[in-house]
Amino acid sequence: MDYTELFYPPRFAVGPGSIQAIADFIKEANLTCALIVTDAFLASSPVTAAVTEVLKKAGIPYYVFDRVIPNPDAATVDAAAALYAEKKCDHLIAVGGGSPIDVAKGASLVAANGGSIQHYIGLNRTVHQGxxxxxxxxxxxxxxxxxQAFVLTDREKHTKAVSIDHHCLVAFAVSDPYLMQDLPxxxxxxxxxxxxxxxxxxxxxxxxNPFTDGLALQSVSLVDRSFLTVLEEPRDLDGRTDMCWxxxxxxxxxxxxxxxxxxSIGFQLENIxxxxxxxxxxxxxxYVMDFHRQIIPERIADLGVACGFSDQSLAAKQVVGHFYGLVRAAKIPTLREVGFSAADIPALAAMAMTDPTLATNTVQPTVEEVEEIIESAYCDDLR
Ligand SMILES: [Fe+2]
Structure with missing residues (x-):
């Protein structure tokens, strides 16, 4: 059999004011008590206040778990799930970026399947919908x-585990650019x-596949149009809306x-x-795009065309240079600036070869090729 099954949340509200939609969703789903999952900083921020204001107006009681840490671990997920059970909540509201959302998704699996999130790290290990x-x-x-993924860090082993479980897909997602205007x-x-x-x-x-191709190209176009805008004008609502999409x-x-x-390389660098x-x-x-430019030049060129480079024969090289410019404009630190040592290149390459995200890369590189890519990044040497 050679078919593709698609996974995505059933409902998603995007755009200015979409935060208001959560009250309708909760009422339509007959939910009665929320556990807000966030971090200590966001818990006292206007963003969480905007959420609790909507809940109060709608008469929906809630509790707050504000102990999410950056790069959360299994203990954090289990603590959130314990509070959820203790307070007899029936849904979770994640407020944040990836860390609070990942913790809420993990806690939702524990709430529905019991035990600890440790039992469900891996690929589709649960029985019940979260x-x-x-x-x-x-x-x-x-x-x-x-x-359908969540990432947890094991601080003792200095590793990150990416788990994939379609039972952790959120029921309702909200991307409201009003909540992002004050992002640093x-x-x-x-x-x-x-x-x-x-x-x-x-x-x-x-x-x-055709579904992911269309989404990816449109995403690239929107970033190309609005990324620099929101860096320069953080309160530009149209630009923020583009970035939400x-x-x-x-x-x-x-x-x-x-x-x-x-x-594969990025996740493993975070462990070092x-x-x-x-x-x-x-x-x-x-640097990875430049490597792939030798293997799948047409597809890298498509990314360039999505950014307005109209000559397909030049677009692959142009888009690599263009994205390098965006990285520099974003003031992303270099490998040297984050304290990475050239002596660690072989170790990082070896670790990247074991990362599960490598399984879907367009080609399986050799460890020597990965070392060359990391070395190019270390030397800030784009061909
Ligand atoms: Fe990522």
Whole structure:
């Protein structure tokens, strides 16, 4: 059999004011008590206040779990699930970027399947659909609000585990650009680069299909149109709305096609040098694209055409240079600047070869080729 099954959230509200839609969703679904899952900073921010205002107006009681940490671990997920059970909640509202949404998705699996999230790390390990999750996005990048994946860090082993489970797809996602107007530039930059890298990897992935191709190309076009705008004008609502769409489309795309070598190296770099995920993938993106330009030149060229480079024969090289320019404009630090040592190149390459995201890369590179890519990034040497 050679068919493709698509996975994506059943409902998604995008655009200014979409936060208001969560009250309608909760009432239509006959839900009665929410657990808000967020971090300590966001818990006291206007973003969470906007969510609780909607809940109060609609008469929906809620509790708050505000102990999400960056790069969350299994203990955080289990703690959220324990509070959910103790307070007899019947749905979760994630408020945040990737970390709170990932924790809420994991806790929803524990709520419906019992035990600890440790039992469900891997590929489709649960039996029951998770408890309903509403994901209120505060950044435009991770795509966690639309994917069937969650990422947990094991701090003792210094590893990250990507789990995929269609039972953790959120019930309702919200991307409201009003909530993103005060994002720090560094977060806007890193999450925007994450969204772009998702679109690039989805388009180049071995499992790409017509659904993911269309989404990925449109996502690239939107990033090209509005990424620099929101860096320069953080309160530009049209630009923020474009980035909401770009992140969502890229999330839909990679959740259904897979990722690739940019994330294989990026995830593993995060285990060596703690840095924001968007920075880790952004700094490798042009170099991995340049490597792929030798293997799938037509598809890299398509990404260039999506950015307005009209000559297909030149577009592949042009888009690699163009994205390198976006990475620089985003002030993504270089490998040297994050404290990475050239002596660690062989180790990082070996770790990247074991990363599960490599399975869907367009080609299986040799470890020597991955070392060359990392070395090019280290030397800031784009051909
Ligand atoms: Fe990512």
């Amino acid at each position: 408890a309903p999750v509403i994901a209120v996005n505060t950044t435009a990048g991770t795509g966690s609000e639309v994917t 530039a560094e977060v806007t930059a890193a999450t925007g680069m994450d969204a772009l890298s998702h679109a690039v990897e989805a388009y180049c992935a071995v499992n790409h 770009a992140a969502a489309l890229a999330g839909y795309a990679f959740s259904n096609s897979g990722l690739g070598l940019i994330h 040098c703690p840095l924001p995920h968007g920075q880790a993938v952004g700094l490798f993106m042009p």
